[in-house]
Amino acid sequence: METLLPKFDSVFSIDCVIFGFDEGELKILLIERNEEPFKDWWALPGYIVEQEESIDHAAERILYELTGLRDIYMDQFYTFGDVNRHPQGRVITVAYYAMIRLNGSKELKPISNYASKAVWISVNDLPKLAFDHEKIFSRGFEKIRNKISYQPIAFELLPEKFTLTQLQQLYEVILNKKLDKRNFRKKMLNYGILKELDEKQKGVSYRAAKLYKFDKRKYTRLFQKELTFGK
Amino acid sequence: METLLPKFDSVFSIDCVIFGFDEGELKILLIERNEEPFKDWWALPGYIVEQEESIDHAAERILYELTGLRDIYMDQFYTFGDVNRHPQGRVITVAYYAMIRLNGSKELKPISNYASKAVWISVNDLPKLAFDHEKIFSRGFEKIRNKISYQPIAFELLPEKFTLTQLQQLYEVILNKKLDKRNFRKKMLNYGILKELDEKQKGVSYRAAKLYKFDKRKYTRLFQKELTFGK
Structure with missing residues (x-):
């Protein structure tokens, strides 16, 4: 079939805000990027959706590759689509979040080589983040803050x-x-x-x-x- | 700067679920498409995001072009990214919703020629919809159904x-x-x-x-x- 779709240089990505509660602190999982132009920057676990995979599948795959975590139940919370949010081209990112029960917040082992490490960091002590990841984190935090007033989320975070x-x-x-x-x-x-x-x-x-x-x-x-x- | 982004044939689109309440019925706005492969099909108002516009801006523009409605406050509610949801290629769509106060549900006038008309139709009486638009509508309906238990939405719909x-x-x-x-x-x-x-x-x-x-x-x-x- 002839396609009427325009040809754009645009890609989709996934970013994950994974919350855990440990030592009296709310933490999120960050990775240290291993690729230019953001080598050594802290970022949310995230990467590009492949042409032949659904976004839900991409979210699972990317989280696993970057942190070794799997079988985590994640939900979309917002899609970020500003024109200049990525320095290399048009990238629209679908943000997912999850709340998990931490058993000691040890460092996790990335499987992919586009991250050098994956670490739990307190939301009160976040480093500067790559891209618009501070905005994505804030929106995710707002999401769980609203949610705590109408859904039982303490369950998911406490031992x-x-x-x-x-x-x-x-x-x-x-x-x-x-x-x-x-x-x-x-x-x-x-x-x-x-x-x-x-x-x-x-x-x-x-x-x-x-x-x-x-x-x-x-x-x-x-x-x-x-x-x-x-x- | 050299780009590391892959070249995919992928595009983003927007679809809008606009709710109104009229004559004791909850209605949504549908358009009749004017282009193959869905000519004469009913669909949610939606179209492709341009390379140089944010998704929020695209949502406003597209709704206006298809229905003549403007200055409608819309919110994202979900992004649909299954691989085969569009017959012509990889299209990930960000769905927006709005609730508006209807003053008589007369037919609206599309400005763009990719719709032949725009009409308010009762959610209990929907025709078969193009693409995965039934799924998008259902999710939007679920959204307002949940919302009615924790936010004052009757305001927005009633006279x-x-x-x-x-x-x-x-x-x-x-x-x-x-x-x-x-x-x-x-x-x-x-x-x-x-x-x-x-x-x-x-x-x-x-x-x-x-x-x-x-x-x-x-x-x-x-x-x-x-x-x-x-x-």
Whole structure:
């Protein structure tokens, strides 16, 4: 069939904002690029979509090649299409995000050679990023900040057993504000969504705190009943 | 600067899902295409992003050219990037949506000649659509269905003065279910977000219904206080 499509020098790319919570800090995964013109720059894990792959598949493949992570459930959150966002040509990038449970934020091993390393870095301590990746990160952060008010995302980031301090820290870093400890605990306990365990924190020398679990059924229900008006 | 970008035959496009509420029905704007291979097919208003324009600008331009509508506030909601979604080559499309207040759903006038007409059609009565536009529409509909539970969108679709029947119809078509009239009215009136006016519906021969307005301040606040826990 004759094609009516114009011939443009344009490519699609994928960029990933992968959130993890560790040591009381919200972190994202960054790579150090290994190619000009951004050699040695920090960037979000991302690269070009191949001609013959879907964007969802590209997102999985690229994250794996750059960080060794796989089987991570990612969702699109925004597509960035300003004309001059890439110095080498027209590149429209589809941004994906994921929230994962970190078990110690050790350095990850890139498989592809277009990154020299992949590291978890606190969102409060980000280096200068390549391209428009600061903008992409900010939008991703805004996404989870909004989401925390209508979906149960603390689940996805906290370990299965956690302390109230960890829970509060998570809310504080995502909402970007200090919360009153007494108030926070009272509210959280009143919701009836936390199950107190017969266990305490391990590896803490002084005053180990109690551990809690979410009552998943109640937690999810709490987030469903919000504004059900009309229903 | 030497470019490292590959040369792909790929283009970006924009597709728009424009919602309006009229005569008790949720409608979207469709165009009839005027070009092969989809001549005479119904499709969402959409076309190709030019090499030198941002995707946001393209969305405005394309909607205007196809429907004559302008200054419509649109938001991206999803990017569709399956390999074979377009019969003529690799086309990744960024989908935008908008909700607008309809004043009589008359036919609109395309300015560009790649559409022969632009018409408001009820979401319950859609014809077969070109490309993967049914999928794009469904995802857009899902978007506003989710949104109605955490953001005040009835505002954007209803006329400034409306009857309780209109309000209920709007919720029913978006949530896609019948609601109990007595219950719905009781809930809505209890929220204290509706202001009863000293006016009745015009142009109705029999039992004209009372008109209401939203108390915007209260309505917005209701949607903010939902799940503010941790805040």
